[in-house]
Amino acid sequence: MSSLPLVFDAPRRGLPPTHFADLDPGARRAAVTELGLPGFRADQLSRQYYTRFENDPAAMTDLPAAAREKLAALLPTLLTEVRSTTTDDGMTRKTLWRLHDGALVESVLMRYPARGDSRERVTVCISSQAGCGMACPFCATGQGGLTRNLSTAEIVEQVRAAARAAARGDLGGGPGRLSNVVFMGMGEPLANYNRVLATLHRLIEPAPAGFGLSRRSITVSSVGLVPAITRLADADLGVTLAVSLHAPDDELRDTLVPVNTRWKVAEVLEAADIYAAKTGRRYSIEYAMIRDVNDQAWRAELLGDLLAPRLAHVNLIPLNPTPGSEWDASPKNVERAFVERLEVRGVSVTVRDTRGQDIDGACGQLAAAP
Missing domain, CATH: 3.20.20.70 (Aldolase class I)
Incomplete structure (x- = not known):
């Protein structure tokens, strides 16, 4: 049935910028390295987001200040x-x-x-x-x-x-x-x-x-x-x-x-x-x-x-x-x-x-x- 893709998934038009939560583990590491940071920072960010429920880079004090500044690009305000x-x-x-x-x-x-x-x-x-x-x-x-x-x-x-x-x-x-x-x-x-x-x-x-x-x-x-x-x-x-x-x-x-x-x-x-x-x-x-x-x-x-x-x-x-x-x-x-x-x-x-x-x-x- 030709219309099924519309039932399953409407176009992305109007959706917000890509966020860390949009990414699977592999894509997270790739995104972090694209920011010029080592891949393990993605794991640290995951821990902050998924276990401490933190979405403000400024509050992630276990990360270096310079890394926090760069990682902010992956955490745009959505809600x-x-x-x-x-x-x-x-x-x-x-x-x-x-x-x-x-x-x-x-x-x-x-x-x-x-x-x-x-x-x-x-x-x-x-x-x-x-x-x-x-x-x-x-x-x-x-x-x-x-x-x-x-x-x-x-x-x-x-x-x-x-x-x-x-x-x-x-x-x-x-x-x-x-x-x-x-x-x-x-x-x-x-x-x-x-x-x-x-x-x-x-x-x-x-x-x-x-x-x-x-x-x-x-x-x-x-x-x-x-x-x-x-x-x-x-x-x-x-x-x-x-x-x-x-x-x-x-x-x-x-x-x-x-x-x-x-x-x-x-x-x-x-x-x-x-x-x-x-x-x-x-x-x-x-x-x-x-x-x-x-x-x-x-x-x-x-x-x-x-x-x-x-x-x-x-x-x-x-x-x-x-x-x-x-x-x-x-x-x-x-x-x-x-x-x-x-x-x-x-x-x-x-x-x-x-x-x-x-x-x-x-x-x-x-x-x-x-």
Whole structure:
């Protein structure tokens, strides 16, 4: 299909100057030597950036002053904080970033305290595009349209800033360690495939060459770009795949997730099955619960029947309010009945713990309003 390259990776037009985080380890050493410095300075810079979360050369005091001055060329400012807003007793922090060309994106940092057998998690929800071109009508980001893809470094910088904020204790609960990254902010990650793939390598590469995060702690969400899902499976990175399904039938999904007019529910699930078979990882089905739209008993039963034989888990998301939307979240009794109909069919299901709703930082609310 001739248009597939546009699905995978839009042109670089409008992206910022090359940054250290755009480069793989070999390219880093080459860039440093081009500056007239010995190659090992690239390793020192990696340690500063990926383990100390430092992006200001002036603060890298283990490097000679002359080297710091030259290395500044590899660390252009990509993200400028416009404002940060907190809620949930300081456990949720949404940051609005201005990019070099004035485009705006948001990321959300969240701390989930340890409960029972589960360990504490510090998760950052990051954006892969400025805006989104998928046009899902219940999502504020999708309704705003697409501005452009983010560069690899613009995505990585969101993670570095989050790791630094966690380490400094900017979240309620004191200093902590970033443990999870979810590509569930602004944009469709797989529509910016090449740069998201490069970002994934930066996330999982062992320190000090990368952040050294667990593959299982990274989630890539997609509305169902089928060729890109199978391409990600072939990349064999073993990260978690989340599919934003939101309806089990094509008639409704054509409206809720317009890309369904190109790749139908059966094709999306088949691609997710290929991903599960190649990676051995269960995938997540994201399903926003919308009152009187997709929460009927028969849709719960159809979803359960579709997923029962599959290596899938359903994550129900109470719809978060967005400006001007006529839709609302399903009542709790309807939500509970939906859960029960899935469980009786043997489908694993949870209801997402909504965070940041009052600061427009929850799923579907990111609109990067100035």
